Amino acid sequence: MADLQAPRGMSDVLPEDEPLWRFVRDTAERVARSFDYRLINTPIVEDVRVFSRTSGDESDIVSKEMYVFEDRGGGELALRPEGTAAVCRAYIEHGMGSRPQPVRLYYFGPMFRYDRPQAGRYRQLWQFGVECIGDPSPAADAEIIELQYTLFRELGLDDLTLSINSIGTAETRRTYVDVLRRHLEPHLEGLSQDSQRRFGTNVLRILDSKEDAGHPALQSAPSILDYLTDEDAQHFEAVRSLLDASGVPYEVAPRIVRGLDYYARTVWEFEPPAAEGSDSGQQGTVSAGGRYDGLMELLGGPPTPGTGTAMGVERTVLNLRARGIEAPSAAPVDVVTIPLGGQGPAAALRLAQSLRAAGLTVRAGIPGRSLRAQLRGADAAGARYAAILGDDEAARGVVQLKHLARDGEQREVAVGDAAGVVGSE
RNA sequence: GUGGGUGUCGCCUAGCGGUCUAAGGCGCCAGGUUGUGGCCCUGGAGAGCGGGGGUUCAAAUCCCCUCACCCACCCCA
Numbered sequence: 326m327a328d329l330q331a332p333r334g335m336s337d338v339l340p341e342d343e344p345l346w347r348f349v350r351d352t353a354e355r356v357a358r359s360f361d362y363r364l365i366n367t368p369i370v371e372d373v374r375v376f377s378r379t380s381g382d383e384s385d386i387v388s389k390e391m392y393v394f395e396d397r398g399g400g401e402l403a404l405r406p407e408g409t410a411a412v413c414r415a416y417i418e419h420g421m422g423s424r425p426q427p428v429r430l431y432y433f434g435p436m437f438r439y440d441r442p443q444a445g446r447y448r449q450l451w452q453f454g455v456e457c458i459g460d461p462s463p464a465a466d467a468e469i470i471e472l473q474y475t476l477f478r479e480l481g482l483d484d485l486t487l488s489i490n491s492i493g494t495a496e497t498r499r500t501y502v503d504v505l506r507r508h509l510e511p512h513l514e515g516l517s518q519d520s521q522r523r524f525g526t527n528v529l530r531i532l533d534s535k536e537d538a539g540h541p542a543l544q545s546a547p548s549i550l551d552y553l554t555d556e557d558a559q560h561f562e563a564v565r566s567l568l569d570a571s572g573v574p575y576e577v578a579p580r581i582v583r584g585l586d587y588y589a590r591t592v593w594e595f596e597p598p599a600a601e602g603s604d605s606g607q608q609g610t611v612s613a614g615g616r617y618d619g620l621m622e623l624l625g626g627p628p629t630p631g632t633g634t635a636m637g638v639e640r641t642v643l644n645l646r647a648r649g650i651e652a653p654s655a656a657p658v659d660v661v662t663i664p665l666g667g668q669g670p671a672a673a674l675r676l677a678q679s680l681r682a683a684g685l686t687v688r689a690g691i692p693g694r695s696l697r698a699q700l701r702g703a704d705a706a707g708a709r710y711a712a713i714l715g716d717d718e719a720a721r722g723v724v725q726l727k728h729l730a731r732d733g734e735q736r737e738v739a740v741g742d743a744a745g746v747v748g749s750e
Numbered sequence: 751g752u753g754g755g756u757g758u759c760g761c762c763u764a765g766c767g768g769u770c771u772a773a774g775g776c777g778c779c780a781g782g783u784u785g786u787g788g789c790c791c792u793g794g795a796g797a798g799c800g801g802g803g804g805u806u807c808a809a810a811u812c813c814c815c816u817c818a819c820c821c822a823c824c825c826c827a
Contacts, residue, residue, distance in 0.1 A: 330818070389751080390825080407827085436827080441751070443821065452827060519824070530825090583826095594827095610827060637827030665785060698780075700787035715785065729787065 334440070334448030345642050348652035349480065350433055353453040353636070356476040357431040360468065362455050365430040367411040369437075373403040378623045379410040379587050390438040404437035408454045409617065409633055410587075410624070416458055417626035426459030433638075445609075445640045454614075456633035458621075463563035465632045466591040466616055467571065470564075473595065473612055473634050474573045480641065481650045482597075485611060488578035489568075489593040491561035492529075493553045495619070501552040502528050512542035532580040548579040557590055564591050587623065588615040591632065597644055611644060612636035659685040659747055660710045661703035664692045668719035676712060676724060676740055683744035704729055710747050 331337060338346055354364070373393050392404035405411050412430055415421075421428045433453045440446055455472055457465045470487065477485050492498055505528050513521055520537050523530045537543050553561065568575055575593075583592045592615035614634025621629040660680055664673035670692040677687045688706055690699050696713070703711045713725040713735075724743050727735040738746055 333818070438826080440825075441823095442819085443823095446826070450827060454827095522824095613827065635827060640827060663786090695780085696785045697783090697787075702787090704787040711787075713785075717785090725786090727786075733787070735786080 332448065334442035334446075336447065336449075342642075344652035344655055345645060346638070349638055349641055349645070350453070352479050353433060353476055354431070356472060356479055357455055359475075360429065360455075360472045362429040362431040362457075362472070365412055365415060365432055366434065367405075367408075367415050367432065369405055369435060370402045371405055371411050371414065373401040375410050375414050375624065376403055376406060379413070379620055380407070390440055392437050392439055406438050407436055408432050408434070408452055408635060409456060409631075410620065412454075412456050412633075413458070413617075413620055413624055413626070413631065416629070417621065417624055422459070422627060422629060427465060428458045429455070430458070431455045445637075445643055447639060451638035452635045453638060454633060454635035456631060458631040458633075459629055460632075461618065461630035463560050463567060463591075465630075466564045467567035467573075469614060469632050469634050470568060470575075470593055471571050471573055473614070473636065476636070477595065477612075480645065481648065482611075482641070482644055484598055485595045485644075486598065487573065487575040487593060487595050488581050489564070489575050489591065490549070490578050490581045491553055491557055491564075491590050492549060492582060492588060492592055492615075493557045494589050497552050497554055497557060498529075498549070501547070501549045504547055504552065505529070505531075508546055509542055512540070515542065516540060529582040533582060550577075550579050560590055583613065583615050587617045587620040589618045590616045592616070593634070595636075597647075610637070611640045656686055658688050658706050658708040660712050660743075661688045661690055661699075661706055661708040663690040663696065663699045663703065663711050663713045665696060665713065665715035666719075668716045669714045672714045672719035672724075672740070673712070676714065676743060679740070680712075680744050680747065683748060685744065685747055700727075700729075709750075712743065 357364075373391070376391060391406050394402055396402050412432060416428065416430075431454065433451070435449050435451050437449055439448060442448060455469055457469055470489070474487065477483065493501070506524070509516070509524060509528070509531065513524060516524075516531070516537050517534065520531045520534050523534075531537065532543065532546065534543070550558075550561070565575075565577075578594075581592060581594055593613065594610050595612040596609045597611065612634055614632070616630070616632040618630040619628075620631060621627065660677075662673040662677050664670040673690060673692075677689055680687045688703075688708065690703070694702075700711060709728070709730045711727040711729055713727060718724055718737075722740050723737050724740050725735055725737055726743060726746060727733060
């Protein structure tokens with residue numbers, strides 16, 4: 326094995342992987358644009374405060390998963406762990422608040438988290454995300470969810486389940502956390518160690534516990550939905566009826582919470598159906614998002630509502646592969662040139678130029694190899710035609726066009742006619 | 751961060767203490783005509799067994815450490 330390898334948890338996307346990636350990316354961009362979302366590219370590094378202020382210093386992302394480094398000017402930079410905060414920073418920086426609201430944006434790029442890698446979890450992960458900024462209404466939430474839903478359908482992932490919840494606003498959450506604490510406290514002894522730890526750090530997470538899922542204390546736990554303010558409840562109700570209207574199936578899951586502090590009200594996740602057998606792939610969430618009113622203020626901007634979602638590209642590709650879904654096949658090689666002799670190479674170069682100019686895909690043959698070897702190579706490449714050019718052809722301004730894809734019939738045509746012949750089939 | 755598993759040519763795999771200066775398949779390169787493919791045949795290049803250290807007369811084969819990957823937990827996309 327080579328002594329130099331890609332950094333832990335980071336991997337190469339090889340040419341053979343690329344068609345599926347391109348399928349995901351192209352489909353994502355097409356769907357986003359069809360909802361009138363526009364691309365925004367932000368740097369992959371940001372001032373660390375973009376994330377520490379917004380994700381919450383206590384969050385795992387900030388406390389232990391960020392790649393932070395000092396640049397030569399002494400500033401603290403971070404490899405971005407997620408996209409939303411960076412997009413919001415750009416929104417503020419470029420005064421997008423004075424554009425027609427809401428501003429609809431999408432991004433596609435790598436994120437970095439210093440996690441322990443495992444199936445579906447990487448230190449460099451790609452996300453496709455959409456953000457609808459400047460609209461507090463339930464319609465924006467429903468639009469984002471519908472967009473994501475549409476994208477999964479277009480990709481052929483039609484068995485993902487959508488879970489939605491409302492976690493209210495900061496105050497309702499505080500109230501609910503107190504209630505939940507009081508409810509769980511008497512049962513603490515009987516809960517798992519993880520849950521006991523989370524009782525101190527993040528009570529809401531206990532609801533998500535796999536270990537304690539069947540515990541009576543959890544089954545009887547109060548639902549956050551019962552603690553929503555009237556406004557929160559109305560908002561959630563409206564999101565639901567809009568989803569109903571657009572035919573997006575979902576289930577309400579009062580137990581889902583999100584990892585980042587800036588979420589408010591609507592939150593959601595798309596997950597593949599629980600795998601048969603037992604313990605496969607707990608890294609299931611393919612896409613997740615929520616409303617983040619309040620985030621802008623954490624970044625020093627004016628109060629601005631927003632909602633968005635992010636999809637894990639690797640996990641999406643994993644799900645496509647698991648279902649045997651393949652990317653539309655790439656364009657084949659139209660012609661492989663086969664230069665022979667002393668004059669062939671130059672003639673082949675000129676021919677290749679003119680064929681490419683005509684929009685054809687041409688692989689240059691390698692001078693010096695035998696005709697036999699070159700034809701074998703052309704065949705292996707799956708080329709439709711081989712264009713043989715030796716001294717004789719070069720002198721006469723012709724080329725031997727051999728139709729590999731068929732029976733190998735070969736005919737001599739003038740160099741100038743080659744593009745027409747190849748292009749006509 | 752915690753626990754478990756794996757690690758032999760580019761890929762897949764055999765070997766599991768001496769017959770291994772490591773074998774096979776795929777792929778790659780070349781040849782089987784002087785300028786003709788796909789099948790087939792022949793030959794060739796390519797690893798010293800993830801790395802390091804031990805044990806032993808002898809290690810790919812045993813032990814330890816380390817690295818990487820995989821799986822689970824935590825957390826998350």
